[in-house]
Amino acid sequence: MSLSYRIGEVVESSSIQFTVQCYDLYKSPNIGTLVKCGDDPQLFGLVYDVSNKSMDPARRAVPRGRNENNEEGVYLSNPQLSRLLITEIKCVSVGYKSIEGIEQSPISLPPKIHSFVLECLDEELKEFSSSLDFLPTLLESAILTSNDEVISSFLLKSSKTHNDASQFLIYAGKELAFNLNGQLIRLNNLLKRISK
Amino acid sequence: MSLDLTHTALQIDSMSENIKNSRQNHINRLSKALGKIRSFDIKFHESRIINSLGMFNWNIPDISAGSFDKFNAGDFPEDYYIIATDGSHIDVDRHIPVNCYLINIGSCVLKYGNNSFAELNSVPKLYAKHEELTVSDRDNPSKSISIHGAILSAKRMLEELNYLTKLVKEINNDIPILALMDGSLIMLDLIGQTHPEFVKKELAENGFARLLNEMFELSKEKQLLLASYISLPRSSEVVNSLRVSNCSFSEIHCDLNCSKIVPGNRICDEVSNEIIDREVFSEYLSPGERSGIFRINVDLVNNYYLGNRIYFFYLNTGEEIARVEIPEWIADREDLLELTHSLILNQCELGHGYPVSLMEAHEQAVITSSDRNHFVEMIEIAINQNGMKSYTSEKNLSKRLRWL
Numbered sequence: 001m002s003l004s005y006r007i008g009e010v011v012e013s014s015s016i017q018f019t020v021q022c023y024d025l026y027k028s029p030n031i032g033t034l035v036k037c038g039d040d041p042q043l044f045g046l047v048y049d050v051s052n053k054s055m056d057p058a059r060r061a062v063p064r065g066r067n068e069n070n071e072e073g074v075y076l077s078n079p080q081l082s083r084l085l086i087t088e089i090k091c092v093s094v095g096y097k098s099i100e101g102i103e104q105s106p107i108s109l110p111p112k113i114h115s116f117v118l119e120c121l122d123e124e125l126k127e128f129s130s131s132l133d134f135l136p137t138l139l140e141s142a143i144l145t146s147n148d149e150v151i152s153s154f155l156l157k158s159s160k161t162h163n164d165a166s167q168f169l170i171y172a173g174k175e176l177a178f179n180l181n182g183q184l185i186r187l188n189n190l191l192k193r194i195s196k
Numbered sequence: 197m198s199l200d201l202t203h204t205a206l207q208i209d210s211m212s213e214n215i216k217n218s219r220q221n222h223i224n225r226l227s228k229a230l231g232k233i234r235s236f237d238i239k240f241h242e243s244r245i246i247n248s249l250g251m252f253n254w255n256i257p258d259i260s261a262g263s264f265d266k267f268n269a270g271d272f273p274e275d276y277y278i279i280a281t282d283g284s285h286i287d288v289d290r291h292i293p294v295n296c297y298l299i300n301i302g303s304c305v306l307k308y309g310n311n312s313f314a315e316l317n318s319v320p321k322l323y324a325k326h327e328e329l330t331v332s333d334r335d336n337p338s339k340s341i342s343i344h345g346a347i348l349s350a351k352r353m354l355e356e357l358n359y360l361t362k363l364v365k366e367i368n369n370d371i372p373i374l375a376l377m378d379g380s381l382i383m384l385d386l387i388g389q390t391h392p393e394f395v396k397k398e399l400a401e402n403g404f405a406r407l408l409n410e411m412f413e414l415s416k417e418k419q420l421l422l423a424s425y426i427s428l429p430r431s432s433e434v435v436n437s438l439r440v441s442n443c444s445f446s447e448i449h450c451d452l453n454c455s456k457i458v459p460g461n462r463i464c465d466e467v468s469n470e471i472i473d474r475e476v477f478s479e480y481l482s483p484g485e486r487s488g489i490f491r492i493n494v495d496l497v498n499n500y501y502l503g504n505r506i507y508f509f510y511l512n513t514g515e516e517i518a519r520v521e522i523p524e525w526i527a528d529r530e531d532l533l534e535l536t537h538s539l540i541l542n543q544c545e546l547g548h549g550y551p552v553s554l555m556e557a558h559e560q561a562v563i564t565s566s567d568r569n570h571f572v573e574m575i576e577i578a579i580n581q582n583g584m585k586s587y588t589s590e591k592n593l594s595k596r597l598r599w600l
Contacts, residue, residue, distance in 0.1 A: 056559070062548065078546060079306050080314040080556050 004118035007089070010037055013110035015093065017143055018045060020117045022087040026052060031146075032153025034120040034128055035091055038111045041098060044120070044128060045091030046138070048150045055086045091117075092143060092150075094134045102127060104134040122161040129158035129168070132175045139179055148186065151176075152193035159194075169194050222470065229467045229476050232438045236264050244440045248448035256437035257508070258491035265488040266481060269538040275309030276372040278543060280553035281360045282561040283352045288329070288344040291592035292572050293579055296324035297343065299352050301359045302560025304553045309371075318560040319359065333394035334402075341395055350385040354403040361407050364414055374539045375411070377424040378554050381506045381521040387496050400500035408504045412525055421536045422523055425551055429519035434473045434490060434510075439464035473510065474517035481512035486520075486537045489527050509533075513541060515549030 007029060008022040018037070022028045029035065033047045054061055064081075065074040075081055095104040120128065135151070144150055155172045159165040173191055180187040238261050245252065286298040298320055305315040323329060323343070331347065333339035343351055360375050367373055383400050411422050444463045445453045454462045460469050477487060487510040497506055507527035511518045520540060526532045543551035563571075579586040 059559075064546075076312050077308070078552070079308065079312040080304065080316065080552065083314045083316050084556075 004036070004121055004124075007035065007117045007119055010111050010113055010115040010117060011088075013113065013115075015108055015110050016106050017090060017092050018043075018111050020089045020091060022089065025082055025085055025087050028087045028089050029119050030153065032150050032157060034094075034125050034154065034157075035089075035117050036120050036124065037115040037117040041096045041107065043093060043107060043111050044095045044097075044102070045117075046094050046150060046154055047089050048092050048144045048146075049090040050087065051089075052085060052087050055084050059084070061085065092138065092141060094138065095128065102131075104128075104131060105137075125158055126161035129154075129161070132172060135175055136179045139176075148190050148193070152190055155194045156196075225466060225469060225471055226475055226479070229435055229438055229471055230479050232441065232467050233264050233476065233480060237441065238263075241437070241441055244443065244448060248440070251447075251449040251451065252440065253450035254436040254439055255433060255494065256440070257433050258493050259434075259437055260488065260491075262488040263490050264480075266485045267488070267534070267537065269484050269486075269541045270534045272535055272538040272542065273309070273372060275307075276374065276539065277367055277369070278304075278306045278308070278374050278376060278539065278551075278553040279360060279363045279367075280304045280376040280378070280551065280557040281356045281363070282378045282554060282557040283356045284561045284563045285348055285352050286563060286568055286571055287348055288342070289572075291589045292575060293584075293586040293588065294324060294575055295329060296322060296575075297329075297348055298322050298563075298571065299348075299355050300561050300563055301355055302557045302562070303359060303363060304556035304560065305363060306553050306556075314556075316556055316560050321355075331395050331398050333392070334398070335394070339392070339394060341392060346385040346389055347391065347395060347399070350383050350399045353379070353383055353385070354399055354407070357404060357407045357411075361410055361414070364411070364418070364420060367418070370419065372419040372421065372535060372539075374421045374423065374536065376540070376543075376551060376553055377422075378558065379424055379426055381408075381424045381523065382492060382494065382497060387494060396496065396500050400496060401502060405500060405502040405504055408523055409502060412504075412523065415525055421526060421532055421539070423526065423536050423540065424521045425540060425554060426519040426521070427550055428516060429474055429510075430472055431519065432468070432472045433492075435468045435471050435476055438467045442467045473519070477510040477517045478512065481510065481517070483512050483514040484541060486511045489522075489533070491527075492521070509537075511537065511540065513544040513549060515544065518544070 006023070007027075008020045010018050011021045012019040020035070020037075028050050029047050031047050031050060035045050035047060037043050037045070064078055065071065068074050068077065093106040093110075095102055096107045097103075138144070138151055139147060141147060155169065159168045159172075162168040172194060176190055177187055180190070236259075238259065241259060281301055281303045283299055283301045285300065288295060288297045300318055300320040302318045303316070307313050328343075330340040330342050341347065356377055360377060364373060364375050383404055386396050386400055408422075411420065414420050415422070440448065442464045443453075454464075459465065462469075481487060489507045489509050492506045492508060497504070505524040505527075506521055507524065508519055508521045511520055518540075520536070522533070522536060526536055540551060543553055546552040547555050576586040
């Protein structure tokens, strides 16, 4: 049985989204990745933004590599950087696990600060994506920086966990068409992305 | 009401005009001081000092034959450690309901070369017990003085060195370690104040000097360097020592010869008045160069440092003139001195002008005004939770409420 990869911990949360500080600099899941956190209940989130930055918002990173031969040299000559720079991901809440199974709607209570955040296993992604009831909320979500990129990435990742990837993408395409009635150009672009 | 900036601006204009008018005099004195350094005659200086019979009133360092030599940085090994500590504190405040203070020690351990890494940390410690709030005379416990203000600053400096020593002990490696403190190796807070003898004995002799001894012992088993770094130093000890050779009197006796002359008009003022060391050394040293060493000659060190002598040199970091203070066991060994110079210079390059390890230790140590407010709130909550009534002064209350 494969184990989920623990990405980091929740450092900020609300009922619709949460921010995760990754344990390791530059080691984060891509946008569109399904993650889980908490135990009671377990929450699901979709990564919609990844950022690398200074841990202290008042301290900007400055160029340090003028005399270095390569980028690795910058980190070797400045070992403190690994402690002062962080990778952070933002996730939109897309559901939670209840006794009845997976519910694809935001939960009323946000995850606790310091909740461990793990990348979902293929089986979990397959189970979660067997229904796409959360798509309308995600398509209209105002918090996402690039909704369609997040959705198409999620659908492509999910398709690989299903026995018949094409069949899954056709199902996803139909759901998109239903929810993007009247937005032909946007629908067309999304369909192009997931048919790559 | 906020500060009346219109009135302040007029005063600033006037101040600026005065500085401009005295600028040429300042440049002339600086030029003469530089000339004195370039032609410095150590034998003449020493003979004049002997001749003065202790009647020279200025505090000057011991100068040796190589003090005004210039040195370039050398190579340094690929693998080494830099350890730095810095501290900040929340002083005793009579406006809060508990008599206590807090010292926060920030530290930075940087390992360079193979398997490089960094460890940044801060350790806050609250002092609230009676024995922690006072310094007592060991020979006469009825004599004690409360720790606050300058004594707390000295206590903090002691804790900075204490933590630095602890970090050095934790490194079990045969590669060079530079242990770096911010500021001076001299407990300046205990100088020039009317502190009782037992305070100096407790903090300087039983505290700081014993830690210096411990560091010296550690240097026998590790490749250890110890230094403190002063950015933008304001000292004028070296410049004041030029007064000795510039004195025109056959016998140097400041009180007898010059007590009636207005400062600025004395013969020795030609090479030193209102000039500070860093101004002279910024002209004297090229980027990367350091001066020779000078021995600090102050009563606190001579009487309370258990024989530990402290030296200093000036360093042109390329961005500023810094003063680096070192213990005698570094000053005595040319190889350790050169390595200290090279590593500190490299730290300044990595830190864009200021040692990166000290910068990070400071960042760990700093207590913001918001932290200070939270600290007071936490104390008030804790007091209330324990069924006691918290209080503050009416003055503090009026500042918080700001009635109309």
